[in-house]
Amino acid sequence: MMYNEKVIEVFSNPKNVGVIENADGVGTVGNATCGDIMKIYLKIDNGVITDAKFQTFGCAAAIATSSTATEMIKGKTVEEAEKLTNAAVVESLGGLPAQKMHCSVLAEEAIAEAIKDYRSRQAKK
């Protein structure tokens, strides 16, 4: 199994690592037993994602997709972010080894969870 240079580059210097205090939506997916946990934090103003951060326990592919997915949704509306697919994340990374595709699905799911959390908080307001 080989990662391409882009994946290694993003894994080496991931963007958006960390926590957003008072985030408007937080989504966690995966579990430690399987070896992948992704937690995504969103800051949302007027329906636009102004900031996104992540914390990930997992392999190089999991960390790279976390970075790329959070980069891709920053500045997007919630609706646009919802449309982000794992395929788009993988494409942006120039491809992932077949056995690592599930990591990109995790990123898509974590964003969906964070948006769901945002909506349920909005509903309570």
Added chain:
Amino acid sequence: MERIYFDHAATTPVSAEVLEKMMPYFSENFGNAHSQHNFGRNAIKGVDDARSQVAAAIGCRPNEVYFTGSGTEANNWAVKGTAWARESKGRHIITSKIEHPSVLNSCKWLEKHGFEVSYISVDKDGTVSLDELEKAVRPDTILISVMMANNEVGTIQPYKEIAAIAKKHGVLYHVDAVQAVGAIKVDVNDIGCDMLTLSAHKFYGPKGVGALYIRNGLKIEKLIVGGGQERAMRGGTTNTPAVVGLGQAIENAVKNLGSYAEHCRNLRDRFIGRVEKEIPYVKLNGSRTNRLPNNANFSFEYIEGESILYRLDLAGIAVSSGSACSSGSLEPSHVLLAMGVDIVLGHGSIRFSFGKDNTVEQIDYAVDKLKEIVKTLREMSPLFNWKDGEKENI
């Protein structure tokens, strides 16, 4: 960037002396070792010498050494060959949960063909339970196959005690000594085994060649049938250069054993000492005392092994990860799981295996880098709340 190789349990480079010895057998001494003309005689001379070198190294007679294409082949042969030869006596085999896949999968294959296998547990250090092993022996038990030292965590097994149990019950004992040769003393009579596997590329010999020791008088079935090579026990034209390389490599390994083991032990102990002192939340896997001199295996809490491996690789340091995230869910090492290591901790395990060309400076550089990498990855991990210093509940 300086490349630092800490993966000697995976493979080692062919030493200059071994390579020099091999070279003529690729070209001028290219003859088939089974040809009767001068070319063949030159080749068989090299093979015979190598057989004597192996015999001298492990304390057996030359005619008890059979060359194979790998340690994996030798393990397959010992397990399956014994099963086929002795099935009229019984169809039960005993092995351990921490064997190399070549033994485990040979056993699993035999299970599909009507044999029963007992997989003996290990304790938290990775030592096979002698009590459980002896209790597992049945009247129809034909073979005990337990490794001399584990390839992942380096734990040296109680091989003499296992040999005594095997002897007491009249059961054959096969030892996979692939990780042991060159690192600790390996003598078939001292061990008390009936069969023993070794592999050249673990001790500065070439890849693609191993050997199986089969005690004189013991008959096992062939695994690879063909021509009359290896006294009609293993078909296939002898890989003369590789066999010659194996012979020289094992002679060197035994000659240098004391200084090699001491060199590796010093590096290993410095590495373990610094890691435990300077990196929090680490766990040494395997026995602290009864382990191969060149092995260190650590679990790093809250982070995942492959990430550590690639970050170390980017820093020029080659290591091996205990788990492989491959099929949607991680497959943690069967060895660590058998030792009762927490599955999450198992995902964060790394094997460091040292060798003759490693230096104290490399150890220190690697620990410095490892510290940074572990810290960075932990800062990325959702499993640890750094502010409160507590584990997150996820």
